[in-house]
Amino acid sequence: MLSLIGISMILIIVILLVWGKASPIVAMIAVPLIGAFIAGFGLDEIALFFEAGIDKVLNVAIMFIFAILFFGVLQDTGFFEPIIKAMVRLTKGNVVTVAVGTAAIGMVAHLDGAGATTFLLTIPALLPLYKRLHMSPYLLVLIVGLSASIMNMVPWAGPTGRVAGVLDMSPVELWYPLIPVQLIGIVLVLALAFGLGVREKKRIAKMGLAEAAASSMSEADLQEALRSISSHGDKALKRYHLIWANALIFVGVLIILVAELLPAGYSFMVGLVLALVVNYPNVQTQMDRVKAHSPSALLMAAVILAAGTFLGIIDESGMLESIAVDSISILPAAILPVLHLIVGLFGVPFDMVTSTDAYYYALFPIVESITAQVGVASTSTAYAMIIGNVVGTFVSPLAPAVWLAVGLAGIDMGKYIRYAFFWVWGFSIVLVLLAVLIGVIQF
Known part of the structure; x- marks a missing residue:
């Protein structure tokens, strides 16, 4: 009975999220x-489930x-703009160089872990360059999406944080073994971008546009691309003269996170305070900046807390174990020890039919519970599912950031999925297998 109710709860949540019939919250x-009531639990018991779930997340x-x-x-403050501008200047003259440079720019732009911001920073800046060189805008979105997905493993991005909440552990602690995978992923993305750039150059040559593709971006086009980067955000808030101070704050926060000198949340609290005081001494401006970014912050926190109630009920009630x-x-017994690997290898197709929240808050707890019963470490299951799925985030039509990217690039969603899907899935499979090879994913 508990199994049926638990599975029904998970299926209903997945269906509601996939078909957009209800918000994650x-x-x-x-x-x-409702499931807890049907299972016969009273308000006092549900309250205890809630408290246990909230404590986890x-x-x-x-x-x-x-x-x-x-x-x-x-x-x-415009902190990331000089790096992105420098990359645009360096990559203006050659199709292959532009493709590789796009990958590097995408990684830098996604240091904040926010997909929408990454696409807003990169696509408007690079699209004129792609048009000038007759490169496909579909290639632009694919490379930026792959680059962002590798950086999306950082603890302050969605996947690692969600899994850490389910496992009731520190996101930074969970992230440590993923660092080698990220480094490998960075090299692979740059290599793939190079290969795609060579392919794109051949495509352009076949169109009789080889001379145009080999020429440098005009100064006018270059300046337009640079202006596009600078135009992102409010000019009155830019603090280019404080870039080195902000760099010290940024690097300091990362060092504290990696060294675990302070809890992750407290590290970002301290970093936020320093960033506000250094850049915006005026109290009203500080409050305005917090208010401006609060909707995104509170929405993510609300989803995580809502997931905590779900996890508390399905776990503490005994449904998950059942x-x-x-x-x-x-x-079949032979499948159980490798179930997490199988799910990881199909992580990208799963991302096409489940939302991120459904994948990590509904599917992951089930797979983790099953594999744990046969001796597979919870973290190994987590890594298999994160690595297998994270690359597919920016090709899924269920991810709002992808629609933003498609709109900014002026391309068709269906055609983009056909263009990018097998490259993304193949990349994901290679990354999962390499993670097995280096021992991050175990059986």
């Missing part, structure tokens, strides 16, 4: 509550709030 609060929610505020303020035990009796 509504789905992950209302459905588990509270630290992650706090980290997300202040990470989004911190990176939002740095974006306001699903795992019953699944073990049904699934």
